[in-house]
Amino acid sequence: MSTKKFSNYLGLGLAVAGILILLILPNMLSQYYVYLIATVFTTALLASSLNLVLGYGGLLHLHHGVFFGVGAYTVAIVMTKTSWPFAVAVLLAPIIAALIALVIGWFCVRLRGLYFGMLTLALGQLVWAIVYRWNALTEGDNGIHAIPVPEFLTSINSVYYTTLVVLVLALIILYVINKSPFGLTLLATRDNPVRSESVGINVKRHRLIAFVIAGFFSGIAGVLFVLVERSVAPSLLFWNKSAEILIMCLMGGLTVFMGPTLGAGILVLLSMVVGLYTEYWLLVLGLLLLILVLFLPQGILGYAMEKYDKRRSIGGEN
Amino acid sequence: MLQVEQLQKAFDGFQAIADAHLSVPKGEVVAVIGPNGAGKSTLFNLITGHLQADSGHVRFKGEEITKLSPFKICHKGMARSFQLINIFSSLTVFENVQTSVLAIHRLDKNFFRPSRKLLVEETLEVLDSFGLYDFKDRSCSSLSYGDQKVLEIAIALGSKPELLLLDEPTAGMSSEETRKIVNLIKRLSQEKGLTILLTEHDMELVFDVAQKIMVLHQGRTIAQGLPEAIRNDKAVQNAYLGETG
Numbered sequence: 249m250s251t252k253k254f255s256n257y258l259g260l261g262l263a264v265a266g267i268l269i270l271l272i273l274p275n276m277l278s279q280y281y282v283y284l285i286a287t288v289f290t291t292a293l294l295a296s297s298l299n300l301v302l303g304y305g306g307l308l309h310l311h312h313g314v315f316f317g318v319g320a321y322t323v324a325i326v327m328t329k330t331s332w333p334f335a336v337a338v339l340l341a342p343i344i345a346a347l348i349a350l351v352i353g354w355f356c357v358r359l360r361g362l363y364f365g366m367l368t369l370a371l372g373q374l375v376w377a378i379v380y381r382w383n384a385l386t387e388g389d390n391g392i393h394a395i396p397v398p399e400f401l402t403s404i405n406s407v408y409y410t411t412l413v414v415l416v417l418a419l420i421i422l423y424v425i426n427k428s429p430f431g432l433t434l435l436a437t438r439d440n441p442v443r444s445e446s447v448g449i450n451v452k453r454h455r456l457i458a459f460v461i462a463g464f465f466s467g468i469a470g471v472l473f474v475l476v477e478r479s480v481a482p483s484l485l486f487w488n489k490s491a492e493i494l495i496m497c498l499m500g501g502l503t504v505f506m507g508p509t510l511g512a513g514i515l516v517l518l519s520m521v522v523g524l525y526t527e528y529w530l531l532v533l534g535l536l537l538l539i540l541v542l543f544l545p546q547g548i549l550g551y552a553m554e555k556y557d558k559r560r561s562i563g564g565e566n
Numbered sequence: 567m568l569q570v571e572q573l574q575k576a577f578d579g580f581q582a583i584a585d586a587h588l589s590v591p592k593g594e595v596v597a598v599i600g601p602n603g604a605g606k607s608t609l610f611n612l613i614t615g616h617l618q619a620d621s622g623h624v625r626f627k628g629e630e631i632t633k634l635s636p637f638k639i640c641h642k643g644m645a646r647s648f649q650l651i652n653i654f655s656s657l658t659v660f661e662n663v664q665t666s667v668l669a670i671h672r673l674d675k676n677f678f679r680p681s682r683k684l685l686v687e688e689t690l691e692v693l694d695s696f697g698l699y700d701f702k703d704r705s706c707s708s709l710s711y712g713d714q715k716v717l718e719i720a721i722a723l724g725s726k727p728e729l730l731l732l733d734e735p736t737a738g739m740s741s742e743e744t745r746k747i748v749n750l751i752k753r754l755s756q757e758k759g760l761t762i763l764l765t766e767h768d769m770e771l772v773f774d775v776a777q778k779i780m781v782l783h784q785g786r787t788i789a790q791g792l793p794e795a796i797r798n799d800k801a802v803q804n805a806y807l808g809e810t811g
């Protein structure tokens with residue numbers, strides 16, 4: 249019991265220390281790195297939202313990037329095609345992302361395993377095609393650039409702090425959901441959908457709700473993306489973006505809450521470094537995936553937690 | 567409490583349930599017996615909504631439930647255990663039972679309260695009555711086969727059912743573990759007034775606990791009645807002798 253408390257405090261202490269470091273970091277780094285870390289925050293939220301469905305729900309969600317793209321495009325379109333205030337754009341983005349998740353999810357939760365995955369992919373690509381083709385609304389292939397944002401969000405440091413605050417708040421909410429009856433029940437539907445049904449759980453409904461929540465938070469990440477980049481393009485909704493998020497979750501560990509955040513950090517920084525030397529980022533990504541699946545299927549944090557748990561239980565017996 | 571009439575179910579042309587009849591009176595322990603492959607588990611799956619019948623009726627408390635999905639049937643007051651262990655493998659023993667307790671209280675979609683503080687007493691009560699209290703914080707997959715089988719039933723009890731279905735509750739258990747289950751079944755029936763429908767290959771157990779027996783043979787109900795009558799039934803003797811030599 250006391251070791252458990254200790255590890256809780258350890259986790260909390262690490263989180264607080266981490267946040268403190270992140271708060272002072274912009275003063276010590278060049279603008280480019282501040283921008284890069286803001287991108288990590290955005291991506292971490294995106295990956296963590298996916299993990300609700302992927303890791304905790306056990307659903308092979310292959311195209312989560314779509315809701316991210318929809319959120320980003322919502323902000324872009326509201327800010328460039330209407331005279332509505334920024335706040336409306338920010339509110340609308342996750343709501344529309346969640347609505348699209350509701351429609352896509354409604355079909356997908358009827359299927360299982362790989363078929364679920366294939367349908368997320370197919371319907372997601374459909375949304376991509378719409379964004380790509382609907383010139384009048386989305387500017388098609390060109391994307392939307394120089395998206396206006398409020399004055400106080402124009403400096404990279406303020407963007408950095410905004411994305412940090414939003415990420416921390418969103419992670420807290422996702423954590424609370426994980427520890428709630430909804431989260432526990434989601435694990436149960438992952439472990440054993442048949443038994444879940446027979447103890448009175450509406451499994452399809454439960455999965456659909458998880459899918460929509462994930463879409464909502466992905467939409468929030470889309471808002472952050474616009475703050476960081478000030479532009480959107482259809483490639484945001486293309487499937488390889490989703491594959492990247494999936495690999496982030498796998499890399500960090502599906503069963504550890506902070507796993508996707510770690511994975512996002514590693515992949516974003518790595519893609520920057522790799523980009524300096526070669527154009528074949530996708531190839532590097534493929535190799536990484538191979539290594540992960542073969543040697544570290546539980547992910548980096550998953551592996552670390554296993555080691556930590558083992559040491560603790562051995563220590564406890566002495 | 568439960569009526570099954572003219573139930574039929576085929577798998578790719580194989581008639582697993584050809585003509586099943588069953589009536590379970592409130593408060594009684596009823597056993598369905600029959601040789602391997604007779605269709606007992608299939609019958610259970612039809613009753614609890616895990617399979618859809620081709621034709622026929624299942625009525626529970628006077629209400630037609632033939633086409634309902636399993637989770638709806640559970641909320642109507644029917645819970646079951648499975649022949650093969652069917653638990654939530656990554657959860658603790660406590661969480662396994664709590665999941666079913668939360669669901670029956672319709673708290674499974676609650677987002678913002680920590681689940682470890684919800685319905686704790688009710689969950690512990692169930693665990694205690696099954697002798698699983700000391701294992702509560704253990705991962706359920708670390709339990710012995712026998713204890714997992716007990717947990718299997720405890721999860722069903724978490725749903726606070728009026729009718730409990732047990733599909734071979736003692737299969738693979740030691741004789742001591744079996745005795746524990748028998749006592750448990752008697753206690754649930756006598757003290758809590760629970761109606762129980764079970765299948766078993768252990769005839770000693772069946773004749774010990776059942777107030778009524780239904781015999782299923784190649785998907786057909788060939789006899790149904792008091793244990794004494796079943797013991798002396800010619801058709802039953804033929805079916806069993808024919809199968810088991």
Ligand SMILES: Nc1ncnc2c1ncn2[C@@H]1O[C@H](COP(=O)(O)OP(=O)(O)OP(=O)(O)O)[C@@H](O)[C@H]1O
Nearest residue numbers: 577580582600601602603604605606607608609649
């Ligand atoms: N999903 C299925 N698809 C095809 N055939 C099935 C299916 N489920 C059961 N069967 C067949 O239906 C018949 C009845 O099976 P069932 O499991 O109901 O028997 P049982 O009486 O429970 O047997 P046991 O005592 O071995 O548990 C068997 O011949 C089995 O092979």
Ligand SMILES: [Mg+2]
Nearest residue numbers: 606607608649
């Ligand atoms: Mg069976």
